[in-house]
Amino acid sequence: MTTSNSLVYLIALPLLGATILLLAGRRADKWGHILGTLMSASSFAVGLYQLSLMLGRSTEERPVGQKLFEWISVGSFKVDAGLLLDQLSICFVLLITGVGTLIHIYSISYMSHDKDRRRFFAYLNLFIAAMLLLVLGDSYLNLYVGWEGVGLASYLLIGFWNQKPAYATASKKAFVMNRVGDMGLSLAIMIAFATVGTVSFAGIKEQADQTSTAALTAMGIMLLVAAAGKSAQFPLQAWLGDAMAGPTPVSALIHAATMVTAGVYLITRSNFIFDAAPTAQLLVVIVGAITLLFGALIGTAKDDIKKALAASTMSQIGYMILCAGLGPVGYAFAIMHLLTHGFFKAGMFLGAGSVMHGMNDEVNMRKYGALRKFMPITFITFGLGYLAILGVPPFAGFYSKDMIIETAFNAGGIKGIILGLVTLLGAGITAFYMTRVMILTFTGKARWDEEAHPHESPLLMWIPMAILAIGSVSSGYLLSRGDALVNWLAPLFEHEEHHEELLAPIVVSAMALVMVAIGVAIAFYKYSRQEVAAVAPESVSVLTKIARQDLMQDRFNEAVIMRPGQQLTKVLVKTDKAVIDGAVRGVGRLAMNSGSALRGVQSGFVRSYAALIFVGATLLIGAIWVVVQ
Amino acid sequence: MDAANYLYLSALLFTIGAVGVVVRRNAIVVFMCVELMLNAANLAFVTFSRINGDLNGQVVAFFTMVVAACEVVVGLAIIVTIYRSRRSASVDDASLLKR
Numbered sequence: 098m099t100t101s102n103s104l105v106y107l108i109a110l111p112l113l114g115a116t117i118l119l120l121a122g123r124r125a126d127k128w129g130h131i132l133g134t135l136m137s138a139s140s141f142a143v144g145l146y147q148l149s150l151m152l153g154r155s156t157e158e159r160p161v162g163q164k165l166f167e168w169i170s171v172g173s174f175k176v177d178a179g180l181l182l183d184q185l186s187i188c189f190v191l192l193i194t195g196v197g198t199l200i201h202i203y204s205i206s207y208m209s210h211d212k213d214r215r216r217f218f219a220y221l222n223l224f225i226a227a228m229l230l231l232v233l234g235d236s237y238l239n240l241y242v243g244w245e246g247v248g249l250a251s252y253l254l255i256g257f258w259n260q261k262p263a264y265a266t267a268s269k270k271a272f273v274m275n276r277v278g279d280m281g282l283s284l285a286i287m288i289a290f291a292t293v294g295t296v297s298f299a300g301i302k303e304q305a306d307q308t309s310t311a312a313l314t315a316m317g318i319m320l321l322v323a324a325a326g327k328s329a330q331f332p333l334q335a336w337l338g339d340a341m342a343g344p345t346p347v348s349a350l351i352h353a354a355t356m357v358t359a360g361v362y363l364i365t366r367s368n369f370i371f372d373a374a375p376t377a378q379l380l381v382v383i384v385g386a387i388t389l390l391f392g393a394l395i396g397t398a399k400d401d402i403k404k405a406l407a408a409s410t411m412s413q414i415g416y417m418i419l420c421a422g423l424g425p426v427g428y429a430f431a432i433m434h435l436l437t438h439g440f441f442k443a444g445m446f447l448g449a450g451s452v453m454h455g456m457n458d459e460v461n462m463r464k465y466g467a468l469r470k471f472m473p474i475t476f477i478t479f480g481l482g483y484l485a486i487l488g489v490p491p492f493a494g495f496y497s498k499d500m501i502i503e504t505a506f507n508a509g510g511i512k513g514i515i516l517g518l519v520t521l522l523g524a525g526i527t528a529f530y531m532t533r534v535m536i537l538t539f540t541g542k543a544r545w546d547e548e549a550h551p552h553e554s555p556l557l558m559w560i561p562m563a564i565l566a567i568g569s570v571s572s573g574y575l576l577s578r579g580d581a582l583v584n585w586l587a588p589l590f591e592h593e594e595h596h597e598e599l600l601a602p603i604v605v606s607a608m609a610l611v612m613v614a615i616g617v618a619i620a621f622y623k624y625s626r627q628e629v630a631a632v633a634p635e636s637v638s639v640l641t642k643i644a645r646q647d648l649m650q651d652r653f654n655e656a657v658i659m660r661p662g663q664q665l666t667k668v669l670v671k672t673d674k675a676v677i678d679g680a681v682r683g684v685g686r687l688a689m690n691s692g693s694a695l696r697g698v699q700s701g702f703v704r705s706y707a708a709l710i711f712v713g714a715t716l717l718i719g720a721i722w723v724v725v726q
Numbered sequence: 727m728d729a730a731n732y733l734y735l736s737a738l739l740f741t742i743g744a745v746g747v748v749v750r751r752n753a754i755v756v757f758m759c760v761e762l763m764l765n766a767a768n769l770a771f772v773t774f775s776r777i778n779g780d781l782n783g784q785v786v787a788f789f790t791m792v793v794a795a796c797e798v799v800v801g802l803a804i805i806v807t808i809y810r811s812r813r814s815a816s817v818d819d820a821s822l823l824k825r
Contacts, residue, residue, distance in 0.1 A: 700821065701821030701822060702817075702818055702821050703817045703818075703820070703821075704747070704748055704749075704751075704756075704817060704818070707747050707748055708748045711744055711748065
C-alpha cells in the first residue's frame, strides 16, 4: 500500500487547536474562535490535497496508509497506531472537515453572545479530531479510540449549557446510552481478537473466509449494537431527541451530519464481516427498517423544531442502515444518502438555529408562523433542504433516497417487497412531517410571543447555510452522475451480484413521488387550511399522544431497564452491606469481643497469674508428653 | 537406695511449693514457697546428675543457688518497700495492675 506522511495532519491540526484553546483558558477568548475555525479549515485543505493525490493514482493504488507508532505488542498480537485513507474514508474526511468548517464559521456568529465561546470551539475541534481518527483508523482498536472520543465530545457539547439541570441530564443520558453501544464494539473487538487473532481491517478481511460463520455473526451483531448506540437506532435511539439540548450548531454537526452516521460507517467498513454473516445482515436491515418508521412517526408529533429534525435524522439514518444491511448492492447508496443527508440536514439544522436566533431561542413551532417574510434567506436555504429531504427531483435526496427504495424493492422475494413498502411509507411520512415543519415555521399567521422581533441572521450565519443549500441541491446529481460514487467505492466491496429487478427505476421513482405528494397534501390539509393552535391540542388520538411521548421509548427503557436495574442495584447494595461488609466487620468485632472477654483475666492478683502459669505449664508438659509417647 | 525416691521427694516439694504460691496471701510465705520450688528443682538436677553419672546437673544446681540468692535480695527488698508504703505484706492487696 502507498504510504503518506501527511495523513496525521488531518487529525493533528484540530487536536492542536483543541489543546491550545483548552490550555490557554480565558487568554484565548479574543481569538479562540478564529484559531478553531482555521484549524478545521486547514484540516479540510489537507483533505482536499489528499483527494487530489488520490485522484491522480490508479484504482489499486488509491488507499494510502501511515504507521504512526507501534501501539501494542504482546506475543503474536500486534497493533500499530496506523491511519488508512481509502475511497471510503476520504468521503467522510471531506464531509467532516467541510461541513465542520462551515459550522465553525456559523458558530462564530451564533455563539457570539456566549461568554464560553472559546470553550465551545475547543470542543468542536476536539470532536473533529476524534471523528477523523474514527474514520481514519486502520484497525477496530484505532477506530475505537475515535469512537470514544466523539462520544466524549458529544457529551461535552450536549451539556455545553450544563448550568441547566435538564441539559446536564440530557448529556448524561446520551453518554450512558452510547456506552451500551460502545460495549458492543469492545465485545466485537474481543471476539475478533479471540477468533481471528487480529483486529485490523485488512487482517480480518483476509481471514474472513477461514473464520467460522458463528464468530462472524457474533461480531456482526455486536457491531450492530455499536452502530445502534452511536447512530441512535432502535433499540438505543432514545438519547437523540434529548441531545438537542446542545447548541444548534452541535446538533447540525454532530447529531445530524457526522457523528450519528458513524454507525453507517462502521457497518460499511465491516462489509467483509456482514457479507459473510447473513443473520447479522438481516438484523441490520430489520433495525434500519424499524428505526426509519419509528423516527418518522415521532417526527410527526413534535412541536419542538429541533426535536422534529432529530426524529427525522433518526429516520434518515434508518434508511442508511437498512441500505447498508442489503449488502454489496447497498453500501455505496448508503454512503451516498449519508453524504447528501449531511448537506441537507446540517443545512436545515442551521436554518432552525437561524430561526431560533431571531426568535429569542424559542423552539416551539406553534409559536412561529409567517417567518418567510422576515427571514427570506433562511426560508430559501431551509426550503432547498426541505425539497432535498423529500426527494423531489432534481434535488439531492431524489437521487440518494430513490436509490435506497429501489435497492430495497430489488432485495428479492417477500423481504424485498416488505422493505420496499416500508421505505416508501417512510418517504410519505417524511414528506408529511417536513411539510408540517415548513408550514408551521414559515407560512400562515404569526403566532409569536409579544417580545419576539424576528430578523434575518448575520452574514457569517447565512453563508454556511447557503453553501449547504447549494450542496443540498447539487450533491445528489454530482455523486450519482455516471454512477460516480458507486464506481469510486466499488473496489472496497465484494463484487455485487445482479438481482432480478422487481420494479423499473422509473416506477419506483413515480411511486415515491406519489407517496411524497400524498404526505405533502395531508400536511397542507391539516396545517395550512386550518388554524394552527398556539398550544398543542389535548384532544388528540391515542396514537398522537403516544407519538408525542416518543412512542414510549423512555417509559419502555425506564420500565424494562432502569427500574429493574435500580432494584438489582439495591439488592446488590444490601448484599454488599450484609455479606461483604458483614464479614469484614464481623472479623473486627470478633477480635474486639474476644479481647474484652479475655481482659477479665487481667485481675492484678499475682496468685491468679501464678495459677494460670501452672495450668499453662502443666498443659504444655502434658502436650509434650503426649507427643513423645 | 533407689534414686527414684529422690525424684518423688523433689516432685512432692515442688507441689507443696506450687500450692503454697497459689494459696497463701502473705508475700513472705509466697516467697518461701518459691524458694522451695527452686530447691525441689535443684534436688531433681542433682538426682539426675547422680543417675547419669556426670556433673552437669550439679553445676546447674550451683547456678540455681546463685540466681536464687540474687532473687531473694531483690524480692525481699520489694516486699519490704511494699510493706512500708502499704502497711501490709498481702499479695492480694497489691493488685494495682488490673485492667
